[in-house]
Amino acid sequence: xxxxxxxxxxxxxxxxxxxxxxxxxxxxxxxxxxxxxxxxxxxxxxxxxxxxxxxxxxxxxxxxxxxxxxxxxxxxxxxxxxxxxxxxxxxxxxxxxxxxxxxxxxxxxxxxxxxxxxxxxxxxxxxxxxxxxxxxxxxxxxxxxxxxxxxxxxxxxxxxxxxxxxxxxxxxxxxxxxxxxxxxxxxxxxxxxxxxxxxxxxxxxxxxxxxxxxxxxxxxxxxxxxxxxxxxxxxxxxxxxxxxxxxxxxxxxxxxxxxxxxxxxxxxxxxxxxxxxxxxxxxxxxxxxxxxxxxxxxxxxxxxxxxxx
Amino acid sequence: xxxxxxxxxxxxxxxxxxxxxxxxxxxxxxxxxxxxxxxxxxxxxxxxxxxxxxxxxxxxxxxxxxxxxxxxxxxxxxxxxxxxxxxxxxxxxxxxxxxxxxxxxxxxxxxxxxxxxxxxxxxxxxxxxxxxxxxxxxxxxxxxxxxxxxxxxxxxxxxxxxxxxxxxxxxxxxxxxxxxxxxxxxxxxxxxxxxxxxxxxxxxxxxxxxxxxxxxxxxxxxxxxxxxxxxxxxxxxxxxxxxxxxxxxxxxxxxxxxxxxxxxxxxxxxxxxxxxx
Numbered sequence: 001x002x003x004x005x006x007x008x009x010x011x012x013x014x015x016x017x018x019x020x021x022x023x024x025x026x027x028x029x030x031x032x033x034x035x036x037x038x039x040x041x042x043x044x045x046x047x048x049x050x051x052x053x054x055x056x057x058x059x060x061x062x063x064x065x066x067x068x069x070x071x072x073x074x075x076x077x078x079x080x081x082x083x084x085x086x087x088x089x090x091x092x093x094x095x096x097x098x099x100x101x102x103x104x105x106x107x108x109x110x111x112x113x114x115x116x117x118x119x120x121x122x123x124x125x126x127x128x129x130x131x132x133x134x135x136x137x138x139x140x141x142x143x144x145x146x147x148x149x150x151x152x153x154x155x156x157x158x159x160x161x162x163x164x165x166x167x168x169x170x171x172x173x174x175x176x177x178x179x180x181x182x183x184x185x186x187x188x189x190x191x192x193x194x195x196x197x198x199x200x201x202x203x204x205x206x207x208x209x210x211x212x213x214x215x216x217x218x219x220x221x222x223x224x225x226x227x228x229x230x231x232x233x234x235x236x237x238x239x240x241x242x243x244x245x246x247x248x249x250x251x252x253x254x255x256x257x258x259x260x261x262x263x264x265x266x267x268x269x270x271x272x273x274x275x276x277x278x279x280x281x282x283x284x285x286x287x288x289x290x291x292x293x294x295x296x297x298x299x300x301x302x303x304x305x306x307x308x309x
Numbered sequence: 310x311x312x313x314x315x316x317x318x319x320x321x322x323x324x325x326x327x328x329x330x331x332x333x334x335x336x337x338x339x340x341x342x343x344x345x346x347x348x349x350x351x352x353x354x355x356x357x358x359x360x361x362x363x364x365x366x367x368x369x370x371x372x373x374x375x376x377x378x379x380x381x382x383x384x385x386x387x388x389x390x391x392x393x394x395x396x397x398x399x400x401x402x403x404x405x406x407x408x409x410x411x412x413x414x415x416x417x418x419x420x421x422x423x424x425x426x427x428x429x430x431x432x433x434x435x436x437x438x439x440x441x442x443x444x445x446x447x448x449x450x451x452x453x454x455x456x457x458x459x460x461x462x463x464x465x466x467x468x469x470x471x472x473x474x475x476x477x478x479x480x481x482x483x484x485x486x487x488x489x490x491x492x493x494x495x496x497x498x499x500x501x502x503x504x505x506x507x508x509x510x511x512x513x514x515x516x517x518x519x520x521x522x523x524x525x526x527x528x529x530x531x532x533x534x535x536x537x538x539x540x541x542x543x544x545x546x547x548x549x550x551x552x553x554x555x556x557x558x559x560x561x562x563x564x565x566x567x568x569x570x571x572x573x574x575x576x577x578x579x580x581x582x583x584x585x586x
Contacts, residue, residue, distance in 0.1 A: 028483035038484065039402045046395035046455065047410055053452045054416045057428035060436045076435050119327050122320040126312065135324065142331050144561045146513030148530045149550045152537065153334035156341055156547075163337055163351045192331065221312055250421025253515060257537065266423045273520060279431055286427050293421075 065283035076279055084284035094268070098288055101265045104184055105248035109241045111188040112195040116240065117233075120196050124203035125211075136200070143193045151257045154186040158258055178260035186258050187248050194243035202236025203229075238300050245296060249289040265289055335554060342547040347540075360544040370549060373532035380443060380528060381511040384450035388507050389500060391451070392458025400466040417453040425449070426520030433521065441523040449521045450514060454507035461503030462496060469495050502567045505560035513557045529553055 031038050065084055070077040088094050123135045142150070155178075157163045164175040176182045206229055214224040252266025259267075265288055272282035312320075345355035364370050399411060417425060429449050433439045473495075477487040515530040522531060533549055536542040 028485050031484040032478070035402070039398055039404060042394045042398040042402075043404075043410070046391040046398075047413070049391055049452070049455075050410075050413045050416070053429065053432075053448065054413060054425075057432040058424075060432050061424075061428040064431050064435055115327060118320055119324050122324045126317055126320055127324075135328075138328055139331070141558070141561075142335065144509060144558055145335060146515070146530065146550075146553050146557055148513065148515040148533060149338065149553050150334065152533065152546070152550050153338045155537070156337050157334050161351065163333075166351045189330070189334070192327075221316065246421060250423040252423060253534075256534075269423055269427055270519070273427060273430060279427075279435055282427055283431060286424055289421060290424060 061283050061286065064280050065287060067280045069278050069280055084281050085287070087281070088284045088288065094285070097263050097265060097268060100180070100263070101249060101289075102292065104180070104187065104264065105245045107184045108187045108191060108248045109195075109244045111184070112192050112244050113237060113241065115188075115192060116195040116199045117237075120200040120203050123196075124200050125206075125208075139193055139196050139200075147190060148253060150190050151186055151254045154182070154189065154254075154258050158182050178258050180259065180262045182258040182260070183255050183262050183264075186254050187251060188244075190254065191244040191247050194247065195240035198236045198239040198243075199233065202233045205236075206232050235303055238303050242297065242300065246289075246293045249292060338547055338550050338554070342544070342551045344544070344547075347544050360548045364545045364548040364552075367545060369527065369532060369536075370529075370545070373527040373529045373549075374552075376443060376526065377512055377528040377530075380446050380450060381508045384447050384454050384511045385504050385507045387447070387451040388454035388458045389504050392455045392503065392507075393462050393496070393500065395455070396459050396462035396466055400463050401471075414456055414459055417456060422516030423520075425453075426517045429517065430520040441521060443523070443526055445521045445523070446518055446526075446528070449517045450511040453514075453517070454511055457506045457510060458500070458503035461499045461506070465496055465499035498567050502564040505564040505567075509557040509560040509564075513553050 031041070064076070066080055066082065067076055068079050068081050068083065069075070119139075123132055123139075127135060158175055158178060159165075160175075160177070162175070167173075168175055176185065210228060211224055214228045215221070219227065250266055252264060252270050255262050255264045255267050256270075265285060269282045269285050272278045272285065340353065342360055343356045343358070344353040345357045345359075346353060395410075395414065399407060399414075426449075429445070430441070433441060433445050439445065469492075474487055474491050477491045478484075482490065513530055515534065518528060518531060519534070522528070527535065529549055530553065533546055533553070536546050
């Protein structure tokens with residue numbers, strides 16, 4: 001459908017060439033003559049779809065947060081109010097849940113950074129070329145296993161009398177059971193590949209010659225790591241934290257499956273959409289993770305991390 | 310930097326342990342689907358095929374499976390058409406607002422699923438007054454599936470030689486003829502790979518689905534979530550989870566073999582975000 005735009009001059013003008021097919025099909029001929037109509041034809045459906053489903057839906061979400069629910073009929077009534085947003089911000093219950101969610105997201109991010117750095121270093125700089133490919137695939141593959149199944153797998157691992165208890169008992173460790181620690185552990189597990197990927201890409205960008213120069217000049221491996229590699233890696237690490245942090249902030253399935261009674265922002269949103277049937281309030285709550293992510297992106301924007309996403 | 314032998318060994322062992330940490334829980338689900346003990350006690354005391362049999366006989370599981378396949382197929386078809394059109398528009402034309410459209414493509418997967426989910430739920434129920442059904446799920450899924458198809462097709466278009474199409478037009482082929490005989494054959498494997506990835510994404514999606522599915526409708530992931538907390542269903546849930554792992558991993562594996570482009574895509578969201586640049 002879309003052809004030869006780079007050289008508009010290449011268009012066989014009307015009546016120029018003997019074009020039996022184009023003549024038979026006047027619609028095709030019209031498209032052939034006008035790149036603008038071709039573009040409009042290509043763009044209208046998908047762009048319209050995205051605008052309607054994404055932009056319009058997000059704008060509507062913001063507006064709905066300013067509406068209220070008629071307590072009598074249970075239907076959304078279009079009365080303008082900031083009560084929902086005020087309640088979310090001032091009610092101690094939601095403050096606690098917000099803080100807990102941020103804490104969980106931070107802990108998950110920290111665990112993933114600590115695990116991902118040595119692993120990515122090994123894959124990028126120590127392993128031989130053949131192993132490198134295999135290891136990257138091995139890390140990537142589970143990314144595609146269902147998020148639900150992974151959370152569910154941890155329900156298996158953490159089950160009473162399950163694998164973790166069996167592993168932990170001989171060394172005197174208790175399984176956390178279904179709790180907040182279980183949520184942190186499971187989320188750290190689920191998002192780990194999202195941290196390894198950018199950090200691995202970061203290590204690959206560090207030239208070997210730079211590391212050799214550092215050691216020729218007498219630096220011990222630890223100093224090379226700290227003074228040469230780390231500064232180069234910072235944007236990649238931050239890119240990884242954007243994934244783990246924002247993905248954890250919006251979670252509710254994991255909290256539901258392994259969290260026991262742990263409540264996160266997502267749990268509140270879900271409860272208000274389903275059982276409580278208060279969409280305006282759910283919309284107001286869902287604005288919190290959006291705002292936090294925006295702030296985080298704004299803060300890290302200067303480090304150049306966004307170019308490493 | 311010259312690492313000592315022991316430092317290298319320690320790093321190697323750590324990597325092996327992390328890989329074990331990544332794969333062990335998934336393997337545990339597979340093993341537990343044969344575990345005779347219905348509370349997932351470890352180590353298993355015996356193995357049985359009973360749960361697999363019960364899953365095959367379960368009406369609810371069969372219905373959910375059919376629904377999941379239906380949703381995945383329809384949203385894949387929609388996303389193949391829209392994704393290809395979008396990729397051709399953005400790759401072949403320069404126009405006002407192109408950067409905005411570029412950003413728009415990323416939005417469905419850059420936002421946390423819960424935000425997309427509640428935004429769509431709100432739009433369907435409050436704003437449009439449409440009742441939720443399998444079709445609202447399909448609309449939601451097609452939106453993020455479109456992005457994977459788009460990524461695959463645009464990567465292929467960048468590497469394709471536009472002169473073949475120019476030659477075709479110069480020789481008198483119409484726009485549609487050129488697409489059918491020149492462009493499409495070159496895109497075929499990218500479309501197949503993109504389609505497989507979209508299918509896998511849709512088949513096991515849970516977060517957006519819970520917000521857009523009608524009451525009483527189920528897909529496989531929804532079925533798992535509904536039966537998760539019923540102790541006597543636990544072993545059957547395990548079987549369904551294994552089916553979900555296999556049905557989502559096999560298309561990905563095929564897609565990677567089909568198209569080098571999709572290896573890049575295999576990082577899923579991570580890669581999709583890279584396109585923001």
